[in-house]
Amino acid sequence: xxxxxxxxxxxxxxxxxxxxxxxxxxxxxxxxxxxxxxxxxxxxxxxxxxxxxxxxxxxxxxxxxxxxxxxxxxxxxxxxxxxxxxxxxxxxxxxxxxxxxxxxxxxxxxxxxxxxxxxxxxxxxxxxxxxxxxxxxxxxxxxxxxxxxxxxxxxxxxxxxxxxxxxxxxxxxxxxxxxxxxxxxxxxxxxxxxxxxxxxxxxxxxxxxxxxxxxxxxxxxxxxxxxxxxxxxxxxxxxxxxxxxxxxxxxxxxxxxxxxxxxxxxxxxxxxxxxxxxxxxxxxxxxxxxxxxxxxxxxxxxxxxxxxxxxxxxxxxxxxxxxxxxxxxxxxxxxxxxxxxxxxxxxxxxxxxxxxxxxxxx
Amino acid sequence: xxxxxxxxxxxxxxxxxxxxxxxxxxxxxxxxxxxxxxxxxxxxxxxxxxxxxxxxxxxxxxxxxxxxxxxxxxxxxxxxxxxxxxxxxxxxxxxxxxxxxxxxxxxxxxxxxxxxxxxxxxxxxxxxxxxxxxxxxxxxxxxxxxxxxxxxxxxxxxxxxxxxxxxxxxxxxxxxxxxxxxxxxxxxxxxxxxxxxxxxxxxxxxxxxxxxxxxxxxxxxxxxxxxxxxxxxxxxxxxxxxxxxxxxxxxxxxxxxxxxxxxxxxxxxxxxxxxxxxxxxxxxxxxxxxxxxxxxxxxxxxxxxxxxxxxxxxxxxxxxxxxxxxxxxxxxxxxxxxxxxxxxxxxxxxxxxxxxxxxxxxxxxxxxxxxxxxxxxxxxxxxxxxxxxxxxxxxxxxxxxxxxxxxxxxxxxxxxxxxxxxxxxxxxxxxxxxxxxxxxxxxxxxxxxxxxxxxxxxxxxxxxxxxxxxxxxxxxxxxxxxxxxxxxxxxxxxx
Numbered sequence: 001x002x003x004x005x006x007x008x009x010x011x012x013x014x015x016x017x018x019x020x021x022x023x024x025x026x027x028x029x030x031x032x033x034x035x036x037x038x039x040x041x042x043x044x045x046x047x048x049x050x051x052x053x054x055x056x057x058x059x060x061x062x063x064x065x066x067x068x069x070x071x072x073x074x075x076x077x078x079x080x081x082x083x084x085x086x087x088x089x090x091x092x093x094x095x096x097x098x099x100x101x102x103x104x105x106x107x108x109x110x111x112x113x114x115x116x117x118x119x120x121x122x123x124x125x126x127x128x129x130x131x132x133x134x135x136x137x138x139x140x141x142x143x144x145x146x147x148x149x150x151x152x153x154x155x156x157x158x159x160x161x162x163x164x165x166x167x168x169x170x171x172x173x174x175x176x177x178x179x180x181x182x183x184x185x186x187x188x189x190x191x192x193x194x195x196x197x198x199x200x201x202x203x204x205x206x207x208x209x210x211x212x213x214x215x216x217x218x219x220x221x222x223x224x225x226x227x228x229x230x231x232x233x234x235x236x237x238x239x240x241x242x243x244x245x246x247x248x249x250x251x252x253x254x255x256x257x258x259x260x261x262x263x264x265x266x267x268x269x270x271x272x273x274x275x276x277x278x279x280x281x282x283x284x285x286x287x288x289x290x291x292x293x294x295x296x297x298x299x300x301x302x303x304x305x306x307x308x309x310x311x312x313x314x315x316x317x318x319x320x321x322x323x324x325x326x327x328x329x330x331x332x333x334x335x336x337x338x339x340x341x342x343x344x345x346x347x348x349x350x351x352x353x354x355x356x357x358x359x360x361x362x
Numbered sequence: 363x364x365x366x367x368x369x370x371x372x373x374x375x376x377x378x379x380x381x382x383x384x385x386x387x388x389x390x391x392x393x394x395x396x397x398x399x400x401x402x403x404x405x406x407x408x409x410x411x412x413x414x415x416x417x418x419x420x421x422x423x424x425x426x427x428x429x430x431x432x433x434x435x436x437x438x439x440x441x442x443x444x445x446x447x448x449x450x451x452x453x454x455x456x457x458x459x460x461x462x463x464x465x466x467x468x469x470x471x472x473x474x475x476x477x478x479x480x481x482x483x484x485x486x487x488x489x490x491x492x493x494x495x496x497x498x499x500x501x502x503x504x505x506x507x508x509x510x511x512x513x514x515x516x517x518x519x520x521x522x523x524x525x526x527x528x529x530x531x532x533x534x535x536x537x538x539x540x541x542x543x544x545x546x547x548x549x550x551x552x553x554x555x556x557x558x559x560x561x562x563x564x565x566x567x568x569x570x571x572x573x574x575x576x577x578x579x580x581x582x583x584x585x586x587x588x589x590x591x592x593x594x595x596x597x598x599x600x601x602x603x604x605x606x607x608x609x610x611x612x613x614x615x616x617x618x619x620x621x622x623x624x625x626x627x628x629x630x631x632x633x634x635x636x637x638x639x640x641x642x643x644x645x646x647x648x649x650x651x652x653x654x655x656x657x658x659x660x661x662x663x664x665x666x667x668x669x670x671x672x673x674x675x676x677x678x679x680x681x682x683x684x685x686x687x688x689x690x691x692x693x694x695x696x697x698x699x700x701x702x703x704x705x706x707x708x709x710x711x712x713x714x715x716x717x718x719x720x721x722x723x724x725x726x727x728x729x730x731x732x733x734x735x736x737x738x739x740x741x742x743x744x745x746x747x748x749x750x751x752x753x754x755x756x757x758x759x760x761x762x763x764x765x766x767x768x769x770x771x772x773x774x775x776x777x778x779x780x781x782x783x784x785x786x787x788x789x790x791x792x793x794x795x796x797x798x799x800x801x802x803x804x805x806x807x808x809x810x811x812x813x814x815x816x817x818x819x820x821x822x823x824x825x826x827x828x829x830x831x832x833x834x835x836x837x838x839x840x841x842x843x844x845x846x847x848x849x850x851x852x853x854x855x856x857x
Contacts, residue, residue: 219714312709
C-alpha cells in the first residue's frame with residue numbers, strides 16, 4: 001500500500017538499533033525477602049541489580065532505565081523520581097543515611113555496594129541511579145507501617161505504572177510522528193512508526209500469585225502484547241502461573257532461579273540482550289506452559305470447563321439451577337447432557353468389533 | 363509538547379477554546395445526526411478563524427489545545443457496565459462495485475477500504491477473541507463469499523489481500539448480499555449476536571427482487587445491520603438500518619464517512635461489542651447459555667507431527683482436551699470433536715468490556731492547587747503550574763519547587779485569582795469535550811491526577827487505573843487469605 005501512496009520513503013529506518021528502555025519491577029515485599037535472606041539478602045540483590053543496570057546503560061549511550069517497586073500495598077517509582085524530590089534528597093544527607101541503612105540490612109555483612117562519596121572514578125549516571133534508587137528504597141521501607149506488612153505484592157499496579165511510563169517515554173521520543181498525525185489512532189501510530197525505543201519489562205518476583213489481581217494483571221498483559229513489549233520474569237522465589245503466562249504471551253523470558261545466590265549471573269546471561277539482539281540468540285524459555293484455567297466456583301484447575309456466555313465466568317460443572325454464580329443470569333444448558341444421535345450406531349459397531357475380538361480370543 | 367503551550371491555551375483562550383469546541387462539536391454533530399435532514403442547510407465552519415496567534419506569534423498553543431481535545435474526545439465514552447454480546451457473529455459486506463474506484467478517499471475508496479478492513483479484522487479479534495467473522499463481497503449485481511465465517515484473523519486477512527489485484531466492477535446488490543449474510547448467520551447459536559456491517563460506496567443497489575421482503579426476513583431472524591456509507595446517504599440503507607435496529611438511533615447504525623480519518627473511526631467503532639438490549643433478549647435474539655470449552659495446554663514434540671487443522675507437520679501445538687487432536691493455534695474449534703478450544707487469557711481479554719474503567723474527571727485550577735501532587739502519577743511528568751495571570755504566558759514548567767510555590771501563593775493572593783477560579787469552575791462544568799484547563803485528569807476512585815497521555819493510554823490500551831492498582835489498603839482484604847499460602851510456599855522454597 002505504501003508503494004501506492006508513495007509513503008515508502010518515510011518508513012526508512014536508520015542503521016543503528018534504537019535505544020532500549022529497561023523497566024525493572026522489583027518486588028519489595030519485606031516478608032519474602034526476610035525469608036530469602038539466608039541465601040540472597042535484599043542488599044545483595046540490589047547490588048547485583050545495580051551492576052546489571054550499569055551494564056545495560058553501558059551498552060548504548062541512549063539506553064534508559066526505570067525501576068519500580070511493587071511493595072506490599074502500593075507500587076512506587078524508585079527511579080526516575082520527579083525532579084523536586086531528587087533535588088531535595090541530594091541536597092541533604094539523605095543518600096548517605098540511605099546507604100547506611102541498606103548496609104545494616106545486609107545480614108551477610110558483605111560490603112557489596114561501593115561507597116557513595118563523590119568519587120571521581122565513578123561514572124556519573126551510574127552514581128545517580130545508585131543514589132536515587134537506594135534513597136527511594138530506604139524511604140519506602142521506612143514509611144511502611146507494620147500494619148501493612150502483608151505477604152502480598154501489588155504487581156498489577158507496578159505493571160500499569162511501568163506501561164504508562166513506557167508509553168510516555170515512547171511518545172516523547174517520537175513526537176514528530178504524533179504531531180503529524182494528530183488524529184491517528186495511538187496504536188496505529190505505534191505500529192506504523194519505526195520504533196524509537198525498544199521497551200521491555202523485567203520483573204524480579206519473590207512472592208506468589210494474587211487471584212484478586214487477575215483481571216488487572218491480564219489487562220496489562222494484553223496491553224504489552226499489543227505494544228509488543230516483552231515481559232521478562234526472574235522468579236527468585238514463590239510460584240506464579242500468571243507471570244508465566246505473561247512472559248509467554250509477550251514472548252518474554254521466564255527463568256526460575258534455582259540458585260538465587262547467582263542472581264547476577266542469571267541477569268547478565270538471560271536478561272541483558274534487548275529485543276533486537278534476541279533475534280540472533282536462543283533465549284532461555286520454558287518449554288511447556290500451563291494454560292489450564294481455574295474455575296470460579298471451586299478454584300479447581302480444569303481443562304474442560306463451562307463458560308457463561310454473558311460474563312465469561314468459568315465453571316467446572318454446570319452450576320445449580322443453571323444460574324450463573326457471577327452475574328445471576330439464567331443459562332440454557334444447550335446440548336450438554338443430551339446424547340448425540342450417532343451414539344447408538346457407534347455402539348453397535350463397537351459391539352461387533354468387540355464381539356469379533358472376543359471370538360478371536362476364545 | 364511543551365507545557366507552556368498548554369498553559370497559554372488555558373489562560374487566554376477560555377472563549378476561543380469554547381468557541382472552537384462549539385463549532386467543532388456542532389459541525390460534527392450536524393453532519394452526523396443531521397444526515398436525515400440533509401439539504402436543510404449547508405453550514406460553513408470557518409475553522410481558520412478559531413486559530414488564534416499566541417503571544418509569541420505562533421499558533422502552536424491552539425494546535426496543542428486542539429490535539430488534546432481530539433485525544434480526549436475519543437475517550438469520553440459511556441462507561442456504565444452494560445450487558446454486552448461478547449460472543450459475536452459478524453458478517454462484513456464489502457461493496458466492490460465501480461463506485462468504489464472513486465478517489466475522494468485517498469488513494470481510492472477501494473484500496474482504503476481494503477487497508478482499513480485488514481486493520482479492522484485484527485482489531486476485531488483483538489477485542490472479540492471468541493467471535494466469528496465472515497466477509498461477503500458484492501459486485502456486478504452479484505454477492506459472493508470472500509471469506510467464510512471463521513475465527514481465524516489470518517485467513518480473513520489473506521483473503522482480503524487477494525482482492526488487491528482485482529478491480530472494482532459493475533453495480534452492487536444489497537439484496538443478494540443480505541440474503542447471503544442471512545443464510546450464513548442462520549446457524550449462529552442463540553447466545554451469540556447476529557450482526558451485519560456494510561461498507562457501502564454506491565448510491566444504488568441493483569436487486570433481483572423486492573428488497574423490503576429481505577429486510578423483513580432479516581428482522582424476523584434478529585439480524586442487526588450497520589452501514590457505513592462512503593458517498594452520501596441512501597434512503598434504502600436508512601430504512602434497512604432503522605428497521606433492523608429499532609431501539610438504536612440512526613446515528614449509531616447508519617453513518618457516512620466524511621474523510622479517511624472519520625471512516626476509520628466509524629469502522630473501529632464496530633469492534634466494540636454491542637450492548638444487548640432487553641427487547642432483543644426477550645424476543646429470542648440473544649439468549650444466554652452455558653458453553654462447554656476446552657482449555658488445552660501447549661506441548662512441544664521432539665519430532666514433528668501433523669496437525670489436525672492444516673495437516674502440516676509441526677512440532678509445537680495444543681492438544682484438544684477432549685479428543686487429544688493437535689491444533690496449531692488458538693482460539694479454534696477442534697476439527698475432530700468440535701469442542702471450542704480457547705486460552706483462559708482469551709476470556710480475560712474481554713473482561714474490560716464488562717468492567718470498563720471509569721472516565722476521569724477534568725481538574726480545574728482550584729482543585730489542582732488544593733492537592734500537592736506535582737506530577738502525573740503514571741509517568742512522573744511534571745504538570746504545568748498554575749499561571750500567574752493572563753499576562754504571564756510562559757514560565758519554566760520544570761522549575762524548582764520554591765518558585766512554583768511562590769507562584770501559587772501570589773495567584774491565590776490576588777483578588778483577580780478568585781474571580782478567575784470562579785470562572786474556572788463554570789468553565790469546567792460547561793466544557794463539553796472535556797479538556798482540562800490544568801492539564802490534569804483525576805480518577806475519582808483513587809483521587810490521583812494524571813496527564814492526558816496517561817489518560818488516553820489507561821482508557822484505550824491498559825484499561826487499568828495506575829492509581830487504583832497501587833493504592834494503599836487495596837490488598838488488605840485479600841492479603842489475609844493468601845497469607846498462609848504464601849508463607850508455606852516461601853518455606854518450601856527455603857527448604
